[in-house]
Amino acid sequence: MTELAVPAPVPSPLLGRHEALGARIVEFAGWLMPVQYAGILEEHRAVRSAAGLFDLSHMGELVVEGPEAGQALAAALVTDPPALAVGRAQYSMICAPDGGILDDLIVYRLAEDRFMVVANASNARTVSDALAERLDGFGAVLDDRSLATGLVAVQGPRSIDILQPLASVDLAHIRYYGIAEGVVAGIPALIARTGYTGEDGFELFVDVDRAGEAWDVALEAGRRHGLVPVGLGARDTLRLEAGMPLYGNELDRATTPFEAGLGRVVKLSKPGDFTGRTALEKVAADGVRRRLVGLVLRGRGIARHGYPVLDADGPTGVVTSGTMSPSLGSAIAMAYVAPGHTEPGTMLDVEIRGVRVSAEVVPLPFYRRPA
Numbered sequence: 404m405t406e407l408a409v410p411a412p413v414p415s416p417l418l419g420r421h422e423a424l425g426a427r428i429v430e431f432a433g434w435l436m437p438v439q440y441a442g443i444l445e446e447h448r449a450v451r452s453a454a455g456l457f458d459l460s461h462m463g464e465l466v467v468e469g470p471e472a473g474q475a476l477a478a479a480l481v482t483d484p485p486a487l488a489v490g491r492a493q494y495s496m497i498c499a500p501d502g503g504i505l506d507d508l509i510v511y512r513l514a515e516d517r518f519m520v521v522a523n524a525s526n527a528r529t530v531s532d533a534l535a536e537r538l539d540g541f542g543a544v545l546d547d548r549s550l551a552t553g554l555v556a557v558q559g560p561r562s563i564d565i566l567q568p569l570a571s572v573d574l575a576h577i578r579y580y581g582i583a584e585g586v587v588a589g590i591p592a593l594i595a596r597t598g599y600t601g602e603d604g605f606e607l608f609v610d611v612d613r614a615g616e617a618w619d620v621a622l623e624a625g626r627r628h629g630l631v632p633v634g635l636g637a638r639d640t641l642r643l644e645a646g647m648p649l650y651g652n653e654l655d656r657a658t659t660p661f662e663a664g665l666g667r668v669v670k671l672s673k674p675g676d677f678t679g680r681t682a683l684e685k686v687a688a689d690g691v692r693r694r695l696v697g698l699v700l701r702g703r704g705i706a707r708h709g710y711p712v713l714d715a716d717g718p719t720g721v722v723t724s725g726t727m728s729p730s731l732g733s734a735i736a737m738a739y740v741a742p743g744h745t746e747p748g749t750m751l752d753v754e755i756r757g758v759r760v761s762a763e764v765v766p767l768p769f770y771r772r773p774a
Contacts, residue, residue, distance in 0.1 A: 412434055421436075427440075436635055452629065454558065455630065457633050460554050462521055463522035464554070465546070467517075467520060467538065473485035475538045482670055484512065498678060498679035504654045505533060511593075513582070519608075553609050553612075555618050561630065564628055571587070574605065588620040593608040601768065607621075639724075643725075648663055671684060693720065697768075700753065702761045704756075706736035713759060720751075721739055723738055
């Protein structure tokens with residue numbers, strides 16, 4: 404029997420730069436990416452106090468354009484992209500007919516008839532294929548720009564100080580979840596005020612051949628402001644503190660947006676049909692069988708993905724993500740639990756290597772940046 408060849412991981416277009424900076428490289432979602440440089444704790448704290456530079460070139464960028472691009476996306480996704488003003492963005496999801504989540508996305512409206520959908524690296528092909536199928540019959544075409552696009556991000560309270568001297572547009576005028584076309588250090592870019600850290604920051608979409616220039620310029624300009632390069636490890640602790648879900652942990656094909664506490668994303672009031680509407684209407688009416696909550700451990704130990712969550716009678720849920728929070732100094736986790744255990748202040752246990760450790764249900768997010 405002939406074994407199927409496993410595709411080799413795709414190197415980030417910035418891989419050589421990461422290696423020169425001493426990064427530890429790992430395979431992630433089919434890509435070779437940096438997991439850490441100086442260390443996760445140091446990188447995490449730099450983003451919270453100053454700024455961090457991220458390579459996000461593994462993400463998928465899918466451009467949908469045409470006179471019916473908005474209508475097509477409204478039929479394909481759970482949100483209502485035609486309601487977006489030009490230059491604005493929305494958090495969205497693409498679901499299967501049964502309501503399960505295929506991926507969570509950000510949709511940017513670049514022009515009246517042009518949108519960019521950003522998908523997770525692990526699901527970029529799935530999303531591209533699904534959109535191509537769902538756009539059929541509409542006056543819209545899909546251009547998968549994933550391998551042609553480089554994406555670097557500056558995140559943290561000093562991000563605007565670092566990027567404004569390099570930018571051709573007034574970054575203060577780009578609202579949160581906004582996007583503008585401009586030039587950064589002579590490099591044409593789409594500049595989005597979005598991120599995955601819980602801090603203010605900007606994501607720069609550039610031609611892949613100029614991603615290295617964008618990285619170098621941002622790194623050099625940011626040094627005097629305390630900016631450091633940040634890998635996937637700190638990206639995960641930052642997003643967890645901010646209560647942001649990760650596909651494959653909090654979100655998957657067997658989970659609906661309502662279970663994840665993201666029912667607000669599903670626009671059941673929008674006109675027309677969309678994939679998953681019937682199933683999601685039923686969930687909205689009947690309620691969920693489990694719900695995502697935040698946990699703070701009150702005993703010693705760190706909850707990890709897959710650890711059981713228990714009440715007095717036994718198992719009631721499972722941990723999806725957990726870490727020792729650098730910002731809070733305590734162990735935190737997100738977990739799915741039975742609907743009766745979602746009230747903040749509810750005491751549960753997490754089983755850690757056979758030992759029950761007390762954990763308190765708390766509201767998400769765990770961390771909010773100072774106003």
